[in-house]
Amino acid sequence: MHSGANIENLIRTQYGYTGEFYYLEHHLSHAASSFYPSGFDSAAILTIDGVGEKATTTMGVGKKGKISILKELQYPHSVGLLYSAITSFLGFKVNNDEYKVMGLASYGKPEYQEAFGKLVAVSESGAIILDLSYFEFHRNGNQMFSDKMAGLFGPPRVPEMDNIELRHANIAASLQLVTEKIIDKMLANLFDMTGEENLCMAGGVALNSVANWKCFKRSLFKHIFIQPAAGDGGSSIGAALWIAHQVSNETLNGTTPYHTMLGPAFCDDEIQGYLDNEQADYTYLDGSDLYDTVTDLILENKIIGWFQGRMEFGPRALGNRSILANPCHPAMKDIINRRVKFREDFRPFAPAVIEEEYHKYFDLEFPSPYMLFVPKVRDGMAQKIPAVTHVDNSARVQTVSKAVNPKFHSLIKAFGKKSGIPVLINTSFNIRGEPIVCSPKDAYKCFLYTDIDYLVMGNFLIRKEI
Ligand SMILES: [Fe+2]
Known part of the structure; x- marks a missing residue:
């Protein structure tokens, strides 16, 4: 755990908070957000997102209220950032419109698989290596892909200007297929590592409901729980639950069915x-x-x-x-x-x-x-x-x-x-x-x-x- 004196001071002075502070790693928060509400006594845990600290994917296991991260994939090699880069190439908003690309994929055919083979190398365990010459996000936060990407897919779509054509749907379909193949391999590796029947998932990529369904069905896992707030918003719940289990020694796992109705109500x-x-x-x-x-x-x-x-x-x-x-x-x-x-x-x-x-x-x-x-x-x-x-x-x-x-x-x-x-x-x-x-x-x-x-x-x- 680290110290962040400035943030602590701000919270103490602005909100009058007098208690302890704890700092959790981003992917541990994602993992906790899925494992603790899952109702499983033990489970394999996969978190996949753009990036949090250095990690972009983690594989771990939860048992008797404790979570261990066994393996991680590090920035800039990221399934989330690959998906976001193509989302941007297709003229949609990064970190917002990835689900639109998933919907668009159903209208296309995965005709760009060979091109994706140049963008990303995938190992048997699901670890990926991006060819960074096609990307820009690691150099310039405002741009996801480099000019070289047009050599694979044709010109990028200009947002709100260019119509959506079959070519765009085919790129989306190819991206979706590559993503599913990567997750298939990650799940196979995670199953081999943990031997668990239960699977928990979180991180922004776990909002890809099409991949969730297909990859889980093809895996050897028998049961699945995905944190419904799988994106970064949900990591707040994970952090709170982790503290409750590790620091306060509370056992919330499986005591009540999880639901999302946690916001304001009006009588x-x-x-x-x-x-x-x-x-x-x-x-x-x-x-x-x-x-x-x-x-x-x-x-x-x-x-x-x-x-x-x-x-x-x-x-x-x-x-x-x-x-x-x-x-x-x-x-x-x-x-x-x-x-x-x-x-x-x-x-x-x-x-x-x-x-x-x-x-x-x-x-x-x-x-x-x-x-x-x-x-x-x-x-x-x-x-x-x-x-x-x-x-x-x-x-x-x-x-x-x-x-x-x-x-x-x-x-x-x-x-x-x-x-x-x-x-x-x-x-x-x-x-x-x-x-x-x-x-x-x-x-x-x-x-x-x-x-x-x-x-x-x-x-x-x-x-x-x-
Ligand atoms: Fe995240």
Whole structure:
């Protein structure tokens, strides 16, 4: 542990903190963020990101509350930075839009594998060496790739100017395939090293839900847990949990099921006070009346802003700050994009399904509560839920349990009773480039400024004035 006198002083003087300070390595925080909430007594742990201190990937093991890092890959050789460099080459934002590249990959063919063979050498254990002559990030923080990269892929795409062409989708598909091959090798190596059946993952690359699913399925691991806030935000949870286990000697592992509802909540009185102040047009609906009314609206293909309980921690809205719609309407993806989200056409929307019935619709053997896996939609089901089925017949599914989110579960179940399909489109309650809404004020403003048809906050159904 190191000392950081300036930071300590700042925290003591600004916040009046009088306790101890502990400094954790970045990847240890990522590892802890996944292992401690996993519920596993022991597990192999893989963390992959851009870079933290010097490490870009670590392999380790967690046992009886202790985490040991066994092996690490060091900067500048980084799967995360490779993915980010190509994200930038394709005209998207680094550290932000990598998931768009993952979505775009489904539209292409991996025709640039040979070119990627020049960018990155991959050993049998999954260790990589980047050919730095194609990159710039290690010399100049503002530029990810060098001019030489155009020799492999053609000219880089100019953001917001150049259209997205098949060539871009093919580059994305090749990147995705190379990434999956690297992770396959890392997982094989990690399994050999640890002999564990359980796998925990964290780090920004663990948000690559397509790779997570394919690589886990091909590995010898039997169970998997991925920290839903796998990016750097989630390392704060890891650091806190590590201290709780190592310093305070608490044992939190497996005591309660992990969930992401850790943010602010607003009671009905607060919501009503805000709505009255805004002179909003609302109705209070009790119990089943709420589910009945909202599911009728969704069946009429209305777009619903759904604001309930505590805000989710991490990058995904999982049913508390969500926009919901009918997954059975073939044009619903385009309708939401056109009227509310204003995002790229190629990006799919995710389905939320009740946990009791996910296996009927998706080729998934275990629940996926955080949208971190992308299984295939089962044969014959894609035409029933066209708005959430991606171009390659996959879906970034969220399974919703009654125990974790009873209100969202009840709504989806009520929709299933009427439509025969206990699935809803669930996309985050925000517009392109904006953060997810947090407070009633954020939600109401987003509702007013977009073409969301109805807003539900707590038990209040809010209409737009005509
Ligand atoms: Fe990180």
